[in-house]
Amino acid sequence: MCLLLQPTMAGGNLKNAVVAFLAPLPSIIFYLIFLSNNHHQTDGILSPLWAWCYHHPLLLANVLFFLNVNVLFWVISQVLKNHWMIDLYWTVIPVMLVHYYGSHPLADYNWWRSTIVVLMTWVWSLRLSHNYFRRENWQWGAREDWRFTDMSSQYGKHWWWISFFAVYLSQQVFLIGVCLPMYVIHSVNVPLNIWDIVAVIVCISGIVVAYCADTQLHDFVSRNNKLKELGKPVVPNLDEGLWRYSRHPNYFGEQLWWWGLVIFAWSLGHGWAFVGSLINTMCLAYVTTLVERRMLKQDYRAEAYRRYQKTTSVWIPWFKSSPGGKDKNA
Structure with missing residues (x-):
């Protein structure tokens, strides 16, 4: 077959x-x-x-x-x-x-x-294309x-x-x-100015953060797939690396990239160019809500993900909080 x-x-x-x-x-x-x-x-x-x-x-x-x-x-x-x-x-x-x-x-x-x-x-x-094909097992159009x-x-x-x-x-x-x-x-x-340097730092930081976050997520999914094949219980939630400090570090990195480009435009006197990134960020905030609702519908991870939501920042990486809302390090 x-x-x-x-x-x-x-x-x-x-x-x-x-x-x-x-x-x-x-x-x-x-x-x-x-x-x-x-x-x-x-x-x-x-x-x-x-x-x-x-x-x-x-x-x-x-x-x-x-x-x-x-x-x-x-x-x-x-x-x-x-x-x-x-x-x-x-x-x-x-x-x-x-x-x-x-x-x-x-x-x-x-x-x-x-x-x-x-x-x-x-x-x-190239980073995003690599992540797309890696996620799709190096196939074109495997799924929508x-x-x-x-x-x-x-x-x-x-x-x-x-x-x-x-x-x-x-x-x-x-x-x-x-x-x-x-x-x-x-x-x-x-000519180039100091804001161009700031924009470059923000853009490159975004690319690096997104790459690391996506790689950590890919490794997590791959490990869980192997556990499924062996008939063993899977890990319900990724809470390591960047994902320990942000529930969506890949989204955060992607937004850094686009807002870094906005800094270029702003420094050139065209701050109006921020409108596209603003709309994209608002859309991604809605997508974040959809993704988290989807996570909570999966019985094997729902409880763990609720705890994760209570202790971990949504986008911007930050220190863990206690379930009650106070920082553990306080």
Whole structure:
């Protein structure tokens, strides 16, 4: 039976990989054609389409996202009957956006600041991509986010159209929003300052914290899976490493990364770019509530997790408290 399933799984994995690589090509090809037309224009007169693309870089990014991600990814999800791809592209789209903003003809920026942010974005993306594939046992599209599965059950036959708004259109708000500092960084050309150093420290700290937290969580899940295979009781809750001081240190690290980018934008005089990270943080606060409710529904860990909630900070790592609320070290 296993031998029969393996070729099927391998075929599905290859199919999903091909789909994932082909999906963003429409936007990439369109943008390369735009750059080519802009570069080879000798009389300074662009066609209306290319002129609009030239004068509205942020709007163009939103149009490409809407057509290529919201619409095309949604259509693909209806064919595959799975919304797995948007999770993968959370790790890819910021990289695409930072290069888009940096290569746009209207871009004007400090080379050092741009290079630093581009390199950090690649490191962030590689870390998150590694965690995604490690969690999915190195498969493409093995499963979709459990929240989408829950919503599918909740909305039933209406999910096919609700998913366009709940899964895809909402991602435009989040991803374009949190990447607004990347647009600002490639729109203002001023020398580096002390706040750039602060921003780099915050961003790198976020990447390191998220990596350590996700690795500790992966090791914990792997150990529990081995215990299940041996027929032994599993450990109900992770309370070691960073998880001893925060119930969601991976979320905390991710937020540090995005707010570090906000510091770049703020130091360049565009504090308004914080709005995307604020919306993302508010959304993640809601997701935190959903995750903890899910934990409490699992009988084998509910009691341990309630104790964990009473003694451990939600996001920001901090010292343990007693169940009554007083610090043990007080």
